[in-house]
Amino acid sequence: MSQSRIMPAFRPTISFTLFYLSLVVLIPLSTLVFKSFELHWNDYVDIITNKRVLAAFRVSFTTSLGAAAVASFFGFIVAWVLVRYSFAGKRFFHALIDLPFALPTAVAGIVLATIFQPSGYLGQFLKQHFELQIGFKPLGIVVALIFISIPFVVRTVEPVLQEFDSRMEEAASSLGATRLQVFTKIIFPNIFPALLTGFALSFARGVGEYGSVIFISGNIPYVSEILPLLIVTKLEQYDIAGATAIGLTMLIISFVLLFFINVLQHWVRKRSGQI
Amino acid sequence: MSILLSHISKNFGDFSALHNIDLEIPEGELVALLGPSGCGKTTLLRIIAGLEQADSGHIFLNGEDKTAHHVSERGIGFVFQHYALFRHMTVFDNVAFGLRVKKKEHRPNEAIIAKKVHALLELVQLDWLHDRFPDQLSGGQRQRIALARALAVEPSVLLLDEPFGALDASVRKDLRQWLRNLHNELNVTSIFVTHDQEEAMEVASQVVVLNKGHIQQQGSPADIYDYPANVFVSKFIGQTNEFHLHRHTSDWLKQTGLHIPQESDSIAHVRPHDIEIINALDGNSPIILKDWQHLGALIRVELTKKLHESEPKTLYAEMPNEQFKRLNLTRGDRVELKIRQAHWFNSL
Numbered sequence: 001m002s003q004s005r006i007m008p009a010f011r012p013t014i015s016f017t018l019f020y021l022s023l024v025v026l027i028p029l030s031t032l033v034f035k036s037f038e039l040h041w042n043d044y045v046d047i048i049t050n051k052r053v054l055a056a057f058r059v060s061f062t063t064s065l066g067a068a069a070v071a072s073f074f075g076f077i078v079a080w081v082l083v084r085y086s087f088a089g090k091r092f093f094h095a096l097i098d099l100p101f102a103l104p105t106a107v108a109g110i111v112l113a114t115i116f117q118p119s120g121y122l123g124q125f126l127k128q129h130f131e132l133q134i135g136f137k138p139l140g141i142v143v144a145l146i147f148i149s150i151p152f153v154v155r156t157v158e159p160v161l162q163e164f165d166s167r168m169e170e171a172a173s174s175l176g177a178t179r180l181q182v183f184t185k186i187i188f189p190n191i192f193p194a195l196l197t198g199f200a201l202s203f204a205r206g207v208g209e210y211g212s213v214i215f216i217s218g219n220i221p222y223v224s225e226i227l228p229l230l231i232v233t234k235l236e237q238y239d240i241a242g243a244t245a246i247g248l249t250m251l252i253i254s255f256v257l258l259f260f261i262n263v264l265q266h267w268v269r270k271r272s273g274q275i
Numbered sequence: 276m277s278i279l280l281s282h283i284s285k286n287f288g289d290f291s292a293l294h295n296i297d298l299e300i301p302e303g304e305l306v307a308l309l310g311p312s313g314c315g316k317t318t319l320l321r322i323i324a325g326l327e328q329a330d331s332g333h334i335f336l337n338g339e340d341k342t343a344h345h346v347s348e349r350g351i352g353f354v355f356q357h358y359a360l361f362r363h364m365t366v367f368d369n370v371a372f373g374l375r376v377k378k379k380e381h382r383p384n385e386a387i388i389a390k391k392v393h394a395l396l397e398l399v400q401l402d403w404l405h406d407r408f409p410d411q412l413s414g415g416q417r418q419r420i421a422l423a424r425a426l427a428v429e430p431s432v433l434l435l436d437e438p439f440g441a442l443d444a445s446v447r448k449d450l451r452q453w454l455r456n457l458h459n460e461l462n463v464t465s466i467f468v469t470h471d472q473e474e475a476m477e478v479a480s481q482v483v484v485l486n487k488g489h490i491q492q493q494g495s496p497a498d499i500y501d502y503p504a505n506v507f508v509s510k511f512i513g514q515t516n517e518f519h520l521h522r523h524t525s526d527w528l529k530q531t532g533l534h535i536p537q538e539s540d541s542i543a544h545v546r547p548h549d550i551e552i553i554n555a556l557d558g559n560s561p562i563i564l565k566d567w568q569h570l571g572a573l574i575r576v577e578l579t580k581k582l583h584e585s586e587p588k589t590l591y592a593e594m595p596n597e598q599f600k601r602l603n604l605t606r607g608d609r610v611e612l613k614i615r616q617a618h619w620f621n622s623l
Contacts, residue, residue, distance in 0.1 A: 167359035170326050171421075173346045174353040175373035175428055185376070189363045272363030273408025 032251065036244040047245045052221050053230060060227040061253065063138050064206030067145030072199045074146070075153025076191070082154070083161045097154050100147055105211030112144050113215035136218030141226065144212040149202030156201065160194040189272055193265050200261045207254055276337040276350075276431035276464050277302045278323065283332035285318055285488075292318045294488040296332070300466065300481070305458045307479035308468045311511070315488045316468045317436055323466065324434050325349045336432060349432075352425030356437040358417040360409035366420050367405040370395055373428035395423040398457070415446040422454075426461070435467035439474065451478050472512050476500065484508050506620045509544045516550070516590050518543040518617075527561070527582060531614040543617040550592035551613040552576060552602060560609045565589070567599070574599040578610070 036044065047053065082094060100108065115122045117135035126132040134140045164187065172182045210228040217224040227250055234243040278300040285293040292315045300306050308316040321327035323334060325346035333342045341349050361369050370392045374383060383391070396402035399419040409417055418438060425433060438454070439447040455478050458465055469475050475482050476496040484491040484499065484507075492504040503509035510517070518524050520541040528535060528543065535543075552564075566577045576599070578590040592612070604610065 165357075165359060165362075167355050167357065168361055170346070171353065171355060171359040171424075172361070172372065172376075174324060174326070174351060175376065175424070176347045177372070177376040178347065181376045185372075186361060273365070273410060 029251070032244055032248055035240065036248045039241045039245055043241075044245050047242050048249055052225070053246060055222045056225050056227045056230045057249075057253075059138055059141070059224060060207055060250075061257075063141040063145060063226070064203050064209075067142045067149060067206050068199050068202035070142070071146050071149040071202045072153050072195055075150045075198060075202075076157055076195060078150065079154045079157040079161055083158060097151050100151050105148065105209065106215070108147055109144060109212035109215040112140075112147065112212065116140055116143060116216060135216055136220060136224060138217075138224050140216040140218070141213050141224060144216050145202075145206040145209060148209055148212055149205050152201040152205060153195070153198035156198040157191060157194050160191055164190055193268050193272075196261060196265045196268070200258055200265075203261075204254060204258060207250065277335075278432060278464065278466070279335040279338075280319075280323070281333050281335070283319070283322060283329045283334070285315070285322065285327070285329050291488050293322070293329070296488075296490060298483065298490060298493070300464065302464055303462050304464060304481050305455070305479050306466045306481045306483060307475035308466060308483050308485060309472060309475040309511075310470065310485035310491075312470055314485045316470075316485050319485070320434050320436055320466060320468050323432070324351050324353050326353070350428075350430055352428065352430030352433045354418070354421050354425050354433070354435040354438050356440045358409070358414075358421045358441075360417055360421055360424070362409050365406050365408055366396070366401070366412070367392055369409065369420060370424045370427050372424065391427065395427055398426075399423045413446075414442050415450060418442065418450065422457075426463075430463065433463050433465040435465065437468050437470070440469075447474075454478060476512070484511065486511075503544070503618055506542060506544070509618055509620070514547050514591060515544040515618075516547065518545070524582070528614065531612045533614040533617055536619060542620045544620065545614055545617045547575065547591045547593040548573075549615040549617070550590070551615065552578075552592055552594070552599075552604075553611045553613060554602060554604070555609040555611045558609055560611050562590075562610050562612055564604050564606060564608045564610055566606060569596075572596065578612075 039047075078097065082090065082097075113135060114120050116126075117123050118127055118133055120135065123133070123135050126134060132139075134143055168186050168190075169182050172186045177185065208228060210226075210232070213226055214229055217226060219225050219229055227246060231243045231246050234240075234246070278298070280296055280298040283293055283296040283298075284291070296319060308319060310316045318327060322329045325341070325344060329342070333340055335341065336349065336351075346353075361372065364372070371388050374388045374391065377383075393402055393405070396405055399422060401416055401419055401423070404412065404416065404420075409420070412420065418441075422435075422438075439450055442450065451474060454467075467478070476499075479496060481493065482496055482499050483493045486507050492499055492508045494502075499508060499512055503512060506517075509515055518528060520528075520535075520543065525535065533543070533545075555562075561580055561582050563579045563581070564576065565579045568575045568577070570593070572595060573593050574596055576592045576594070578592060579587050580590055581587045590612075
């Protein structure tokens with residue numbers, strides 16, 4: 001520690017950080033790990049490679065990644081509109097974005113399930129005109145997760161877009177770049193790290209999401225059953241070891257994926273001189 | 276390439292930023308758009324570039340009406356006050372940008388681009404920084420890179436918006452000289468915006484003085500300084516002492532040896548270096564020496580004039596150090612003045 005810091009608060013702040021991390025993150029997570037040690041390795045492998053569990057893994061991770069990708073795309077557009085244009089009711093829309101944060105996810109889930117189930121308003125319409133069923137399918141899970149995760153993307157991209165120096169665009173235009181080139185070569189590369197963060201947050205939220213998904217998904221084993229539901233089911237049967245085994249595996253996969261996204265982000269930042 | 280602006284007007288809401296501007300700039304000139312902040316000079320530059328649209332009027336570049344052309348099709352180079360370098364690209368990629376976004380049939384191959392970029396970086400003497408990012412450069416370096424980037428597309432007109440505004444005084448001084456030399460070398464028609472009259476006089480071959488959306492005067496720096504068209508230009512360019520002519524002042528000015536030409540002109544502007552100080556022979560002179568400041572080779576003398584019951588007025592005179600020493604004056608001494616010449620203006 002150098003003596004010349006303006007804020008002499010390294011000790012108290014690092015102590016608090018470690019205390020907080022231990023209490024809220026490390027201790028519960030290590031309990032999860034220790035609890036799963038009660039299982040024999042072979043039992044663990046059996047639980048994880050169970051066909052129904054594997055199907056749930058596939059459903060959970062593909063829908064989360066898919067929803068995060070779609071949410072990133074539309075969230076970017078929403079952030080763009082909110083930052084770049086002024087229109088009537090802008091403040092209202094601004095407040096509306098955060099609503100999925102505040103709404104109990106079960107409420108969102110029930111509403112979505114009501115509209116998108118095959119006999120619901122939108123469900124009927126889509127079925128008749130596009131032969132598309134959303135409720136009780138993985139697609140329904142994606143719809144619910146998009147609803148939940150768009151605010152993460154909007155709120156991470158928005159400040160970066162706001163800070164973006166629009167004179168860079170003017171400079172690019174004056175050098176002969178077309179609108180498309182200005183977007184792909186100037187705006188997007190500057191926004192991309194923030195967009196990745198939004199993607200990672202959306203994905204992380206999506207993997208763990210329970211309330212909004214279970215109503216619309218229909219929870220059909222091998223088709224639309226998600227991992228959190230499987231964990232709850234196991235807990236209801238007092239199969240705590242089985243639940244921890246699935247939980248721990250989810251944790252590892254999520255950690256690896258998030259780590260990979262972070263590395264990608266670091267690489268992008270480094271390549272574009274932001275660190 | 277010559278630039279011709281005809282009847283350019285621009286309003287922002289109720290505020291009239293530019294009012295019926297007519298301006299002709301011959302090929303190869305280095306022109307300063309000079310004026311106080313809010314006078315419309317940056318707006319005018321942005322309208323020429325196509326970054327802003329005029330409400331009415333036309334822009335001709337080399338005789339061609341470019342009013343409706345997008346900024347990317349005007350063949351201009353624009354340098355921003357805060358550089359606006361692409362912060363996610365290296366210096367090399369910044370300069371190469373304009374070449375790489377060209378349509379396929381006009382785009383040179385990478386080898387030619389590399390050669391050209393390095394040549395431009397040599398020109399601005401910064402080739403050794405080619406793999407750095409803009410955030411790692413100093414202000415002066417960034418501005419030179421911004422200039423190299425604008426020159427890469429071989430613009431027929433170079434537009435610079437307060438190019439030295441964000442730099443230290445010493446760096447600014449160097450860059451001014453350097454820009455002048457560069458212009459002599461390349462001879463591309465250039466317009467730069469500045470609020471600093473010294474900078475305009477030092478760098479430009481032509482100065483256009485703007486105020487409140489109107490062009491006040493256009494001419495060479497010497498013309499503008501020696502023959503200011505109106506009170507605003509005279510006050511804005513260099514320092515000046517202002518005398519409103521009523522009876523007492525008029526009598527006093529005659530005593531200083533100034534020739535008063537006609538009665539209709541009633542404001543006299545006198546440059547500090549046109550005032551000569553003489554030791555007073557009697558103690559009745561209304562002029563008292565108050566203080567002085569060293570400005571390098573010159574001394575600026577602060578004088579107080581008190582005529583009868585009127586308010587005391589501060590005057591400034593300038594003279595070489597040596598001359599001031601010979602006068603052997605101290606604070607509070609009474610002096611007499613000799614005024615060599617003045618610029619006369621109507622009071623309206």
